[in-house]
Amino acid sequence: MTVNLPLPQKADLKPIKGFEMGITEAGIKKANRKDVLVMTLAPGSQVAGVFTLNRFCAAPVQVCREHLAQEGGNGEIRALVVNTGNANAGTGESGMKHALETCAALAKDLHLHPQQVLPFSTGVILEPLPVEKIIHALPKAIANLSEDNWLDAAQAIMTTDTQPKAASITVSTPAGLVTITGISKGAGMIHPNMATMLGFVATDAGFAPGLLSNLTREIADLSFNAITIDGDTSTNDSFIVMATGQSSVQIQSVTDPSYGVVREALIALARQLAQMIVRDGEGATKFITIEVLGGKTWAECLLVAKAVAHSPLVKTAFFASDPNLGRILAAIGYAGITDLDVSRVQMWLGDVWVAKDGGRNPSYHEADGQRVMQDEEITIKVDLGRGTATQTLWTCDLSHEYVSINADYRS
DSSP states (O other): OOSSOOOOOGGGSOOOTTEEEEEEOOOSSSTTSOOEEEEEEOTTOEEEEEEOOOTTOOHHHHHHHHHHHTTTTTSSOOEEEEEEEEOOOSOHHHHHHHHHHHHHHHHHHHTOOGGGEEEEEEEESSSOOOHHHHHHHHHHHHHTOBTTOHHHHHHHTOSSOSSOEEEEEEEEETTEEEEEEEEEEOSSSOOSSOOOOEEEEEESOEEOTTHHHHHHHHHHHTTGGGBOSSSOOOSSOEEEEEEOOOSSOEEOSTTSTTHHHHHHHHHHHHHHHHHHHHHTOTTOOOEEEEEEEEESSHHHHHHHHHHHHHOHHHHHHHHTTOOOTHHHHHHHHTSSOTTOOGGGOEEEETTEEEEETTEEOTTOOHHHHHHHHTSSEEEEEEEOSSOSEEEEEEEEOOOHHHHHHHHSTTO
């Protein structure tokens, strides 16, 4: 079940010049499913990434960080390889060995250096990576390389997702047109700090060295780090932005006339991909937007938004369409703002003002709250009355199906 999430159409996913994808079936966990994805980049491309903050981060995450820190070692990053069905996390030294072996094998097949390859894995944790199956499948994926494989690529990285997630956009800048296309995966174990989740976005714009890294962190904070499903930060979360530089738009600095346009387009696309994850949250029946304003700082607004979003009591109330709004007020109160003056707090459910000056709004009627709770898409707005900072978070409800999916995940 998804919440207002249409299936992506292949014709709507625009190719990125200088970027190709190849998909194959390696039988990592199940037979007859796409589970290995290879992506290649033209020479001169820029690549930047943001990764999980989980201390048990997976072996491929560690390798990606090392290779990006070395700026590709013997050259820029030129290829990525993704497998699903196995996370290669909690696998110790053998996991690192297998991740490096995968990089070396793909590098050999593509005539690159191993440091020019970034590996990614997603799936079951604490299981040895079937590296032989992956290496054996790589030539088939390479033979399948095409600029037009976005939909198949989105399918190849799915785990508990019920459908592929992909989007595309073309924008006009002072220097010409820029195309951006991306895919993401994730349905559970989703929480900011690299809100298991993978996101890959490619553009034909060009960026001066170093410029893309800061922008990628900013994009992540406004998209993938602003979603949560269940409060669990995965071991494998990764968000990668790739710029092939194959268009006429070559951005040299943040003052470049085209920078702002491309930045906003990248944020918009990443936010769309992130929200797709929430709309496909395991067992989700409601898509919930939490807007917190009137904070002293962005950080304290985030504290409140996360407290509300992570509360099992709040999430189950939304699943039941029950306007038990005291649960939201309780979450605001324990969020961690020690000097919060609750008498200045206001709260809205959709278009209904439910809490005024820290108490029930005298004009609020439960029938109004019940009406809003019937909707599939609901906004909670909280004004802390402390300042001008704001933060928005996207989440979903918690249903019986979430328990069933996670109880059966390894079977």
